[in-house]
Amino acid sequence: MSEYPIAIIRREDDVVVKATLHDSVKPEDLLLVEEAWNPMRFGLHKKLLVENVDRADWPESLHWDWSKKAHQLQFLQATGFGITCEGAWEGAMLTLTVAHTARLTKDKGKPLVYIDYIEIAPWNWSVSPLGLTGRHKGIGTILFRAAVQQSLNEEFSGRVGLHALPQAITFYQDVCGMTDLGHDPKKENLLYFELSREQARKFLDVGGAT
Amino acid sequence: MRGKRTMTLNLTQVEMEALDELTKRKELSKTAVIRQALRLYQAVDARLESGEKLFFEDELAKTKVEVFML
Amino acid sequence: MTTNTKYDDLPSHEWLRRMAKLEDRCSSVSVGGLAEKLGMLGSQQLPALPPKLEAKALAKLVEFSRRKKRWSVEDLASRSGLTPAEALDAEEGDTLPEPRVLFALSEVLKVSYDKLLRLTGYVTKRDQTVETAAIRFAARSESMERLNSEEEKALHEFIRALAE
Numbered sequence: 123m124s125e126y127p128i129a130i131i132r133r134e135d136d137v138v139v140k141a142t143l144h145d146s147v148k149p150e151d152l153l154l155v156e157e158a159w160n161p162m163r164f165g166l167h168k169k170l171l172v173e174n175v176d177r178a179d180w181p182e183s184l185h186w187d188w189s190k191k192a193h194q195l196q197f198l199q200a201t202g203f204g205i206t207c208e209g210a211w212e213g214a215m216l217t218l219t220v221a222h223t224a225r226l227t228k229d230k231g232k233p234l235v236y237i238d239y240i241e242i243a244p245w246n247w248s249v250s251p252l253g254l255t256g257r258h259k260g261i262g263t264i265l266f267r268a269a270v271q272q273s274l275n276e277e278f279s280g281r282v283g284l285h286a287l288p289q290a291i292t293f294y295q296d297v298c299g300m301t302d303l304g305h306d307p308k309k310e311n312l313l314y315f316e317l318s319r320e321q322a323r324k325f326l327d328v329g330g331a332t
Numbered sequence: 333m334r335g336k337r338t339m340t341l342n343l344t345q346v347e348m349e350a351l352d353e354l355t356k357r358k359e360l361s362k363t364a365v366i367r368q369a370l371r372l373y374q375a376v377d378a379r380l381e382s383g384e385k386l387f388f389e390d391e392l393a394k395t396k397v398e399v400f401m402l
Numbered sequence: 403m404t405t406n407t408k409y410d411d412l413p414s415h416e417w418l419r420r421m422a423k424l425e426d427r428c429s430s431v432s433v434g435g436l437a438e439k440l441g442m443l444g445s446q447q448l449p450a451l452p453p454k455l456e457a458k459a460l461a462k463l464v465e466f467s468r469r470k471k472r473w474s475v476e477d478l479a480s481r482s483g484l485t486p487a488e489a490l491d492a493e494e495g496d497t498l499p500e501p502r503v504l505f506a507l508s509e510v511l512k513v514s515y516d517k518l519l520r521l522t523g524y525v526t527k528r529d530q531t532v533e534t535a536a537i538r539f540a541a542r543s544e545s546m547e548r549l550n551s552e553e554e555k556a557l558h559e560f561i562r563a564l565a566e
Contacts, residue, residue, distance in 0.1 A: 128412060232359055290428065290430045296428075297424040329417060329420055
């Protein structure tokens with residue numbers, strides 16, 4: 123695993139703080155991620171029940187489990203990324219390089235980096251019905267940026283693909299500037315998004331669509 | 333295991349042409365094509381080892397053909 | 403495994419601030435892969451709803467009690483007069499069992515039928531003791547691994563709360 127100095131933003135005082143991006147995390151790292159995140163997920167679940175929050179407002183990754191993905195890292199096509207800040211895992215991502223190819227017409231059939239899993243630590247979630255605003259921000263963006271950089275490193279020209287859960291559509295479409303290629307019947311009808319090489323360049327230089 | 337190692341690949345003329353064609357079509361270097369092939373082989377082989385089967389599907393013709401790998 | 407290792411092309415702080423502000427307006431960054439693999443996706447593209455705490459507590463009560471007695475699911479079914487499918491459903495906790503099933507479970511687990519009805523909401527009269535015990539039990543019995551001494555203790559306390 124290699125480490126790179128990066129920055130994220132502490133919400134409390136809007137200060138940019140030092141963090142570390144880890145690429146090629148090991149299976150045991152994902153177990154540590156889950157060990158760190160699971161208790162808070164469970165606590166949030168209970169609070170959401172007790173406060174009778176509408177199910178539609180529940181975080182969609184409430185019952186995720188990164189320990190179930192650790193085995194995937196044995197394969198060459200899988201890469202695990204993580205962000206730590208002051209020793210705590212703030213975000214994690216798993217990408218694949220042969221599972222999917224580009225669907226956008228210009229580069230159809232060419233390889234891309236597919237984001238299979240991505241999650242921010244529960245203490246960084248903003249859960250408005252509970253008045254929770256999260257400790258750090260910018261984690262999702264930095265992880266997505268790492269996927270774009272991986273795509274460039276792999277000679278995939280920055281192409282990235284993923285299937286977004288409904289609550290995340292705005293992020294990938296408007297913030298990352300990806301193209302919505304419609305519902306994918308092969309993936310539970312989730313919306314498939316793709317970042318072209320031009321959109322990748324734009325994302326790295328100036329940010330997303332809005 | 334971050335360090336890379338160099339190896340020499342002995343390919344026939346036909347294999348070299350296939351590799352060249354893939355580098356052009358996929359817009360990848362020869363090394364990147366070989367790397368992708370290795371990743372794909374490993375991923376497919378693991379699933380076959382676990383008892384799964386590999387199919388090609390033609391959605392228009394609505395046909396499925398099993399791919400046999402040795 | 404990545405080929406090159408160049409992630410040191412850092413964005414400017416200005417880029418980071420702008421993007422973080424935009425990201426902040428979004429509810430989530432979750433993608434489908436994991437949700438799909440965990441079977442959390444329904445036909446309406448929403449993740450499957452996690453079971454209510456009470457159903458979860460009941461499911462764990464059934465499962466822990468069975469494991470403590472070293473019964474298989476079939477054993478539980480035959481001793482309680484339920485079908486194996488009903489016994490399995492009761493342990494999974496995705497849906498609340500019918501009152502008939504609760505009665506059968508109360509007999510074989512030797513807990514109060516009335517309290518099981520209140521726990522599962524069939525009887526609306528609230529029982530604070532049972533609810534608190536259920537939350538405490540569910541919180542302490544999150545792991546689905548072998549029944550250790552902590553789990554045994556949690557199980558005993560919950561059964562005591564449910565006993566007549």
